[in-house]
Amino acid sequence: MRRTRFEKQLAFLKEIDRLKGIVRRTRLLDDSRFENDAEHSWHLAVMALTLAEHANAGRLNIARVIAMVLVHDIVEIDAGDTYLYDSALREKKKEKESRAASRIFGLLPGNQARQFRSLWREFEARKTPEAKYAWALDRFEPVIQNIATRGRVWRKHGIRRQQAEEVNRPIADGSEFIWNFVKRSFAEADAQKFFAGEKRPGRKKGCGIR
Numbered sequence: 001m002r003r004t005r006f007e008k009q010l011a012f013l014k015e016i017d018r019l020k021g022i023v024r025r026t027r028l029l030d031d032s033r034f035e036n037d038a039e040h041s042w043h044l045a046v047m048a049l050t051l052a053e054h055a056n057a058g059r060l061n062i063a064r065v066i067a068m069v070l071v072h073d074i075v076e077i078d079a080g081d082t083y084l085y086d087s088a089l090r091e092k093k094k095e096k097e098s099r100a101a102s103r104i105f106g107l108l109p110g111n112q113a114r115q116f117r118s119l120w121r122e123f124e125a126r127k128t129p130e131a132k133y134a135w136a137l138d139r140f141e142p143v144i145q146n147i148a149t150r151g152r153v154w155r156k157h158g159i160r161r162q163q164a165e166e167v168n169r170p171i172a173d174g175s176e177f178i179w180n181f182v183k184r185s186f187a188e189a190d191a192q193k194f195f196a197g198e199k200r201p202g203r204k205k206g207c208g209i210r
Helices: 005-021 037-050 062-071 087-105 110-125 129-148 152-156 161-168 176-191
Strands: 023-027 034-036
Touching: 005 034, 005 037, 005 087, 023 037, 023 129, 023 152, 034 037, 037 062, 037 129, 062 110, 062 129, 087 110, 110 129, 129 152, 129 161, 129 176, 161 176
Parallel strands: none
Antiparallel strands: 023 034
């Protein structure tokens, strides 16, 4: 029996509920637990709206940025979350995520399936001003979380300041303003021993992000 357009849309919406169960490596700002992908995507959407004035591009289609960040991690329902600092896994994830995009977005009616997959591809390609800004936010949110939790995850996984700067450098493509802020925050975090190889820090003021 062929499903109606609404039934296909509902099937997709039910499927993406699983995104709430995909746990990331970053922790909530109160350090109570790890964040999930759905929370991450929502937070990026609000960040996109709030920080738009700091994007490099003079004018952005913010609605497109919001749509991009809301769909960018849906593929992780099948592919799983890949830790930002695991370069080997990041290279291997492309094929898995492409298959996931075909399956999950394929639940939608044809025109919406093409639209959502196009948004996902645009984000991954990082060529348009909107995609560059979306990427900047995707990298910026974990920085906020890691600093607010005094580098707990950074130290657990042996992440040093130089690694953090290298991995997060794409932020500058979308927002030089945010990247300059991040660099200052990294310097302060390093001084407070939030990165790997140092003793556990006490609670101190600073780092710009609270």
